[in-house]
Structure formats: structure tokens, C-alpha cells
Amino acid sequence: MILSETLTKRAAPYLACLGLLLVWQCASLGLNNDSFPTAVEAIRAIPSILGDKESLINFAASLRRMAIGFGLAVVISIPLGLMMGRSRAVASFFNPLLMVIYPVPKAALMPIIMLWLGVGDIAKTLVIFLGVSLPVIYHSFEGAKAVEEKMLWSGAAMGLSAPQRLRRIVLPAALPEILTGCRTGLVLALITMITSEMIARQSGAGNILFNALDMGQYDTVFAMIIIIGAMGIGFDALFERMRARLVRWSEQQLDIPLSFS
Amino acid sequence: MIEIDHVWKVFQTSARQDHLALSDISLAIEDGAFVSILGPSGCGKSTLLYIVGGFVQPSRGSARMKGKAITGPGPDRGPVFQEFALFPWKSVLGNVMYGPRQQGMKYADAEAQSRALIEMVGLKGFEDFYPKELSGGMKQRVALARTLAYHPEVLLMDEPFGALDAHTRTRLQNDLLNIWERDRKTVLFVTHSVEEAVFLSDKVVMMSRSPGRIRQIVDIDLPRPRRRTELLLDPRYQRYVVDIERLFDDGSEAELER
Amino acid sequence: MKVRAVATDLLLGLVPIALLVGLWQALVSFGYAPVALLPPPGQVFSRLLQQLLTDTFRQEIASTLLRLFAGFSIAVVLGVSVGVAAAVSPAISAVVRPIVGVLAPLPKVALYPALLLLVGFGHESKIMLVTADALFPILLSSYYGASTVEQKLIWSAMAAGTPPHQILFKVVLPAAAPSILTGCRIGLVISCIVVFLAEMITSTDGLGHVLVTAARTFQAVDMFVPLITISLLGLILNGLLEALRSYLLRGFLESDTRF
Numbered sequence: 001m002i003l004s005e006t007l008t009k010r011a012a013p014y015l016a017c018l019g020l021l022l023v024w025q026c027a028s029l030g031l032n033n034d035s036f037p038t039a040v041e042a043i044r045a046i047p048s049i050l051g052d053k054e055s056l057i058n059f060a061a062s063l064r065r066m067a068i069g070f071g072l073a074v075v076i077s078i079p080l081g082l083m084m085g086r087s088r089a090v091a092s093f094f095n096p097l098l099m100v101i102y103p104v105p106k107a108a109l110m111p112i113i114m115l116w117l118g119v120g121d122i123a124k125t126l127v128i129f130l131g132v133s134l135p136v137i138y139h140s141f142e143g144a145k146a147v148e149e150k151m152l153w154s155g156a157a158m159g160l161s162a163p164q165r166l167r168r169i170v171l172p173a174a175l176p177e178i179l180t181g182c183r184t185g186l187v188l189a190l191i192t193m194i195t196s197e198m199i200a201r202q203s204g205a206g207n208i209l210f211n212a213l214d215m216g217q218y219d220t221v222f223a224m225i226i227i228i229g230a231m232g233i234g235f236d237a238l239f240e241r242m243r244a245r246l247v248r249w250s251e252q253q254l255d256i257p258l259s260f261s
Numbered sequence: 262m263i264e265i266d267h268v269w270k271v272f273q274t275s276a277r278q279d280h281l282a283l284s285d286i287s288l289a290i291e292d293g294a295f296v297s298i299l300g301p302s303g304c305g306k307s308t309l310l311y312i313v314g315g316f317v318q319p320s321r322g323s324a325r326m327k328g329k330a331i332t333g334p335g336p337d338r339g340p341v342f343q344e345f346a347l348f349p350w351k352s353v354l355g356n357v358m359y360g361p362r363q364q365g366m367k368y369a370d371a372e373a374q375s376r377a378l379i380e381m382v383g384l385k386g387f388e389d390f391y392p393k394e395l396s397g398g399m400k401q402r403v404a405l406a407r408t409l410a411y412h413p414e415v416l417l418m419d420e421p422f423g424a425l426d427a428h429t430r431t432r433l434q435n436d437l438l439n440i441w442e443r444d445r446k447t448v449l450f451v452t453h454s455v456e457e458a459v460f461l462s463d464k465v466v467m468m469s470r471s472p473g474r475i476r477q478i479v480d481i482d483l484p485r486p487r488r489r490t491e492l493l494l495d496p497r498y499q500r501y502v503v504d505i506e507r508l509f510d511d512g513s514e515a516e517l518e519r
Numbered sequence: 520m521k522v523r524a525v526a527t528d529l530l531l532g533l534v535p536i537a538l539l540v541g542l543w544q545a546l547v548s549f550g551y552a553p554v555a556l557l558p559p560p561g562q563v564f565s566r567l568l569q570q571l572l573t574d575t576f577r578q579e580i581a582s583t584l585l586r587l588f589a590g591f592s593i594a595v596v597l598g599v600s601v602g603v604a605a606a607v608s609p610a611i612s613a614v615v616r617p618i619v620g621v622l623a624p625l626p627k628v629a630l631y632p633a634l635l636l637l638v639g640f641g642h643e644s645k646i647m648l649v650t651a652d653a654l655f656p657i658l659l660s661s662y663y664g665a666s667t668v669e670q671k672l673i674w675s676a677m678a679a680g681t682p683p684h685q686i687l688f689k690v691v692l693p694a695a696a697p698s699i700l701t702g703c704r705i706g707l708v709i710s711c712i713v714v715f716l717a718e719m720i721t722s723t724d725g726l727g728h729v730l731v732t733a734a735r736t737f738q739a740v741d742m743f744v745p746l747i748t749i750s751l752l753g754l755i756l757n758g759l760l761e762a763l764r765s766y767l768l769r770g771f772l773e774s775d776t777r778f
Contacts, residue, residue: 012617020621035636096538102708111719111734111742116556191626198628198720199731210720213632221632228629236624316674334677346671350693350771360679391770411679 035218042222049223055208062193062204065121069128070189077133077185078178081140082170091141102134110199124196124204131192132185139181143174179243186239190232205231262447263290263313263415268322270308281472282308286322288466288475295441295448297458297465299505305473306451307419313449314338314417326415336360339413343420345400347392353379353403354388360411371410378406381440398429405437416448422457434460435489442486455509459483459501460492467508479505556739563743570744576729580748583714583726586642587752590649591710598654598706599699602661606695607687612662619658627651631717645717645725652713653706660705664698665691697771700764707760711753715745 021039028038049055084091109130113123147170155165171178197206205228212220270283282305290296298306311317313324315334324331326338334340339360347356354375361371379388382402392400401421408416422430438461441448452458458465465479483497492498540560547559570576605615630651634644668691676690677683692699718727726745733741 012613013621016617016621020618033637036633109746111730112739112746115734115737115739115742187624187626191628194626195628195716195720198631199716209629209632213635218636221636225629225633229625232625232629233621314674314678316677334674336678336680338678340674340678342671342675344669344671346669346675348672348675348690348693350696350768352770359676363676363680393770407675408678413678 037219037222039222041219042226045219045223046227049208049220049227058203058208059205061121062197062206065125065204066128066189066193069125069193070132070185072125073129073132073185073189074136074182077136078140078171081137081178081181082144082166082174084137085141085144085147085174086166086170094137098134098137101130110196114200120202123200124193127196128189128192131188135184135188136178136181139184140174140178143177143181144170146177147173176247179247183236183239183243186235187232190228190235194228262292262294262327263288263449264325264328265289265309265313266323266325268309268312268319268324270305270312270317271320283312283319284472284474286473286475288478290447290449292447293445294464295450295462297450297452297462298468299452299455299458299465300468300473301453301470301509303471304468305471306453306468309468309473310340310417310419310449310451313415314340316340336364336411337413338415338417339408339411341401341404341408341416341418341421343423345392345397345404345424347400347403347407349392352389352391353384353395356392356403357406357410360407364411375406375410378410379403382406383436396429397425398433401425401433402436405440409440414447416446416450418448418450420451420453423452430457431489437461438485438487455502455505459498459505460487460489465505467505477508558740558743562740563747566740567744567747579724579726579729579745580752582642582724583718583749584752586645586649586717586725587710587714589642590646590714591653591707593646593650594653594657594706594710595703597650598657598702599661602658602663602699602702603665603687603691603695605658606662606665607691615662619655623655623659628713628716631720635721640721640723645714645722648717649710649713653710656705656709657699657702660698660702661695664695664702667698668694697768700760700767704757704760704764707756708753711749711756715749 025039028036080094084094110123110127113126117123117126151169151173152165155169160168193204194206194209197204198210201207201210205224209221209224209228212218212224265286265288268283268286269281272280272282274280286309298309300306308317312319313326313331315331315338318332331338348359351359354372357375357378358368358371361374362368366374376388379385382405384399384402384406387395387399392403395403401424404421422433425433434457450458450461459481462481465481467476467479468474469476479501481501483492483495483501543557543560547557601611601615605612627648631644631648634647638644638647672694673686673690676686681689714725715727715730718725719731720727722728722731726749729745730742733739733745
């Protein structure tokens, strides 16, 4: 009895995927539209995409940009957020700026950034960087703010200086919240990457997608959707594993994250 | 008024083990009696109250109110919880008016009645305040007024003063008795404080540690109305408290020896 | 006293905007940015006003707003009903949770080409994309809000005589309201972003399209105008939603989430 319960829990996401694919299959067969290939047809197109050298170069470029953008954002945003969380002065300085940037669609800045920095990697990486920074700053900020005063007092009594307290008490204590922010950032990185590639087509997965659309290769279009979807789910699952391991000691937080667009 | 007939309650814990909370409880509560259920933490006294309230179903046995089986909650048995459980999106007046309105009373009548009740519990002037603006003691007064508003025949009080500081608690105990004196409803009052139980009740039902069983029922023969200042110096009150505490200590020692 | 509080909040909210505009102007005036790439704010705003007087621009705004509202409204209706249903019924939850868990990290924008193929290049594809993206935060926060309702609140209402079928509307929904409205706020921001992006990717009209067209002709000023417009629209809509939220939740426990 117990075995089957945990088994169904772990199988649930796979079952959900299967269910969705099934719905797709039936819908496409039912609608019988040329531009709506069945799930099976789309899946069959995947190997040819993954085998094509050109596509792989595109994918590599995408992933590289995503990694750099995400990495830079995390390295800069976490300390910034932590400092904002513990120092009112720092917070008041950056808060207004961030509040204004928040509603602006980062990927929409693409054309403007392209105007300034050309159509290369830098533009796209910058957009990813901006997109990831905000949630990470916000969550680091919130996490740092919520650290119990008494913990810091204990640290001060032990002789830790302010920057030491930030690094050795605030950072670990805020880590669960920070990692939640990173998870959101990861999702955003993928989305911003795809979107920026759809807007400024040069290279990348988004580019492959729209090229296929333009050339009427509908199987490829849907196959790419599956691949990108798998990437999204895969990254998220991997990150979640890592996060759970790192913050094993913390209390359970909201189990499904509030994923942003 | 209330008959509890060989009630057992088993809970399934998250570790998939069975926890026996109540073991063969039989109890009769007369109309108009103030009965306390007294016991240490975890003895199932709240569970017993919830069964009478119809919020929890017994695993075996039955609870009956005026002869009819209790199958669910209802306005004849009004709860007052330790956590207050006020509706945070409604003002004090809104909370107190909820029950009567639910029962179909006209707005004007419900409002008038509620205002009178709010005054009776000592919160006149606070009708438009929201729960988050009130202190613990005030919230509990609202909770009491809210329950009284729909005229239950039985008041089910689950350690209502447990979350309050000592001073507020004694004040509310006095106020509760004053209010109760007016119409002498049947009250089932759960507590872990011996003094509270003796001070308030006509009868104290002592429960053992988990699994909860009734160890003894003590009739409290003290005159009413009861004044705290008088009672604290009354040797009969002191006797009751000491005896009941001793009964608890003896019991727990016996259990430790086991 | 309340009016003054609102006024000070409004003023405080304007300060960052004023600062940003000031920074912008400074960058231009001090020559850090060439005018061709970063036109001065004065120029942009006057162009914006100029555009607002034209019918064509107003129609673009109307298109964008239509898609925004349609997508957002559908997302709210679906998200709240499914989220609350999943919180209340374990059966529904068992089905919904894994599906949401799979779909949530999926970049919905990747579905956009599929939507274009299925329903064409008009309003529908954009509305559907907005719905797809705004749905999840609303659904998740509705689920969270409804599932964390204190049991004792429900018991109190039941004891007061509320029949089970009314508990949902009289207790669960009001108690979950703060969470639901937070989710709606997030959903609204996402809707603004997504509609704009979708219009940038492929469209024949709308604010995003205006930006892309201007980009093709390297008209910097004309590129900033739609961007500022959507940001302003976003701020206004957000403000309206906040006002609605304050009204609905007056007196309720609120957590101060700035930013």
C-alpha cells in the first residue's frame, strides 16, 4: 500500500506528460489540420533536429548565453539583494530603480539594446542577465530581511564583523529563499533566451523554431516545442534536486513554486 | 441534554500508525450544567469536545443531543475556540452578525441584537474594528459574542483562555460567569488548569493521559454566584483544587511506575 | 487621514519614476549617450503625446489592451476556479498538481508558433498566449490561499448554521482572497509583458508591432514610445488592481510586499 502511494507520486509527472501528449495526439487527429501534426509525427522529427550539426551549434549558442547571463546575474544579484535586505540605506537607494524596471518586459528591450550593442551575443546575454537579476535580487532581499535579529546578535557577540555576519549568517539563513529566487530566475532565463531569439533572429533555439515556421516545416516546429519544453522541465527538475539537497535543514516551503512567465 | 455513549476515537497519524485518542468515554451532561473537562495535554479532551460539536466523528459509540444522534455541526452547539477563529475579513459587528444572518434574521434585527451582545461582552465602541486591530482578550470576547449571537443551547469552549495572559484570563473567567448566570446555558469547557475548572464548573470530568479515559467525575459544590476574591480564600475551593491535583499526581506516578 | 495616506503613497511612487527620467536626461545631456541611440526624454514624451492624438496609435493601443484584457480575464476565471477546486477536492488536486508541475516550468512562449499555426496570426493567438502565461501564478496562488484556510474558521461557520455548499463562498473564498489577489497582480504584470512580446514576434498591429516597425527603420524615438506606453499602461493597470485589492481587503491582514 505504502509502496504504491510513493510510486504514484513519483510517476505522476511522467503520467501527466503522457496524458498531455495523448490529448495532443487525439486533438491533432481529430482536427486533421495540415499545420497541426500529431504528437507522434513531432516526436519522430526530434532525432533529425538533434542530429543536425547546424542545429546543435544553435543550441550550444543558446545554452552558452543562458549560462553566462544566469551566472553573472546570480553572482551580482545575491550580494546586492542581501545588502539591501540588511541595510535600509542600500535598500532605499536601489528600490525605486528596481521598482521601475520590474514591469518592463526585458526581452522587449531587445531592439533597443540591439541598437546600442549590435545583434551579437552580448545583446542577448544582457537581456537574460536583466531578466534573471530581478527575481534573484527580490528573493535575496526578502530572505535577508527575514533573518532573525537574535541570530545576528549572537554572531556579533562572538566577534563577527558586519561583512562576516553577512557572509556567514545572513547568507546561509537566507539560502532557502535565495534558491527559490534562483529557480524563478532559471525559468525566466530560458524564457527570455527563447523570446529574445524569436525577436532578434540570428542564432539559437528560438531561431530554429521560427525558421521552421517560415519554411512550413511544421513537424520541426512542434518537435522544437517539445525539445524546448523538455529543456525547461529538465532544468527545473535538476535545479530542484540541487536545491532540496542544499537546504535540507530548512522547513518545507510552498511546494509548487510561483513560476513567472 | 448530552449523552456520550461508549465513544472511542482512533486517529491515523502520518507515520501510518494508529493513535488511540479516546477510550470508552461515557458521560451524561445535564441541561444547564457547567461541566469542565480537565486533563493533561494530549489526553483527547479537545477531541471529545469536537465529537460533541459534530466536527469529528467517533470511531465507535455515539454522542447524542436531546436524544438525537450528533452527525455534524449545528447552531444548537456553538463552539468557542482557543485560536478565536474570527473571520478576519469582517469587522467585529460583521462577525457577530454572521450567525443570526445565516439563520435568516433581518439585517436590522441582527444588527441590534449584535450590538447588544457586543456591549455585554464589554466591547462597546469597537464594533467597526477588524480582528487584526484587537488584542487577544478582545478577540476572545468577540468570539464569545459571535457564538452567543445564534443562541446555541450548548456552549462548547475549547481552552478559550489558553492563549491569553494570566490577568486577561482571570478577567474573562469572571466575565464568562457573569454572562452565563443570565441564562445558564449548558457549557462544556475544556481546560488543563485545575483552578479554572474548579472556579467555573458544577462538575469536573477528569481525564487520564492518552489514551483518554474518564478517571473521575468531581461534583463542585460551591455556591453561585462565584467571586474570585471570595473563592480564593474559601477553604472548600482550596480543598477541591488540592484533591484534584493530588488525583492527577497519583495517577501520573502510577503510570510512570508502569 | 486616509486621503493623505493615499496621496503620500502616490507621491512616493512617483519619485522613482522622476528619478529615472532625471537619470535619463542626465545621460543625454552629459553626452554619455549619442542622441541617435538614446533620445532625450523630452523628445520621447512629446512624440508620445503627438502619437496619442492620432487615431492609428490609439487603435494600436486598443488592440493591445483588448488582447491583454481578454487573456487576463480568461486566466483569472480559469485560474481561480481550478486552483480553488483543486484545494477543496483531493481528486481534482491529484489530477491538477502533476499537470501544473509539468507545464509550469515550460516556457509558454515556445508554444507561440503552435498557436500561430492553429488559430492564425490575429488576436486569438496572442490572447491564448497571454492566458497560458498568466494562468499559472493565478492558479497556484488560488490553490495556496484556499488550501491554507484555517479549519476552525470553517467549523465556526458550520456551527453558526452555514450549509456545506455555502462554505466555499462564505468562508473559503474570502479567506483566500489576499492570496488570490496577489496572484492576479502577478498575472496582470505577466499579461502586459507577454502581449507586448507576442506582438513583437509576429503581428500586424499592436504596441509591440509598433516597436518592431520603428526598429526596422532605426527610429530610436519611435521605438521608445511604445515601450513607455506599455510601461505606463502596466503601471496604471497595476494601480487600479491595487486599489481594488485595498478596497476588497480593507481591514484584512496584509503583508507589505513592496517591489
